[in-house]
Amino acid sequence: MNKTEKLKKHHVQQELCNTRPAYRQGRNLTAVKVYTISSESQHLYIYGVPTINLRNELKKLCAKYGDVTSIHVVPDVPNELFTECYHVQFRRIQSARIAKRLLDARCFYGGVLHVCYAPECETLQETKAKLLQRKRDVTNRLQKRPNSNSGNPGNT
Numbered sequence: 001m002n003k004t005e006k007l008k009k010h011h012v013q014q015e016l017c018n019t020r021p022a023y024r025q026g027r028n029l030t031a032v033k034v035y036t037i038s039s040e041s042q043h044l045y046i047y048g049v050p051t052i053n054l055r056n057e058l059k060k061l062c063a064k065y066g067d068v069t070s071i072h073v074v075p076d077v078p079n080e081l082f083t084e085c086y087h088v089q090f091r092r093i094q095s096a097r098i099a100k101r102l103l104d105a106r107c108f109y110g111g112v113l114h115v116c117y118a119p120e121c122e123t124l125q126e127t128k129a130k131l132l133q134r135k136r137d138v139t140n141r142l143q144k145r146p147n148s149n150s151g152n153p154g155n156t
Contacts, residue, residue, distance in 0.1 A: 040097065043087065043088070043096070046115050047080075049109075067092070
C-alpha cells in the first residue's frame with residue numbers, strides 16, 4: 001500500500017488557487033476550501049514538525065491561541081522524511097479555528113507546517129456538544145438581528 005493511500009482525503013494539502021480574479025485575491029495565494037460544522041473540530045493534526053523532539057515548543061506555540069487539552073505524536077501517519085505529525089486538542093473549537101488559520105503554512109524550526117482538522121478523533125459527546133453550541137450560536141445571531149424586513153426583497 002502506498003503511503004498517500006493511508007492519508008484521509010481531508011488531510012491532503014490542496015493546491016493554491018491561481019484562477020481567482022485579481023479583485024478577489026488577497027496578498028497571498030490561498031487554497032479555496034469550505035468547512036462545515038461537521039468538518040471543523042477542536043482536534044487538529046499538525047504535519048511537517050521536524051523530528052527533533054519539539055513537543056514542548058509546539059505546545060507553547062499552540063497555547064497562544066487557547067487552552068490545549070492534549071498534544072502527542074501520531075504514529076503510523078505518512079510524513080515527509082524527518083518530520084512527524086502531532087495531534088493537538090483544544091478546549092474550545094474557536095481556539096482550534098484560530099490556530100488552524102494562523103499556523104497553516106507557517107515555518108517552524110525549519111519545517112513548514114500543514115494544519116488540518118481531525119474530526120475523526122472526536123468522541124460522540126464532543127460531536128454532540130459541537131452541534132449544540134453551533135445551534136446556540138445561530139439562535140443568538142438570529143435573535144440579535146433587526147426585525148425590519150424592508151431591506152429584504154424576498155419578504156413581501
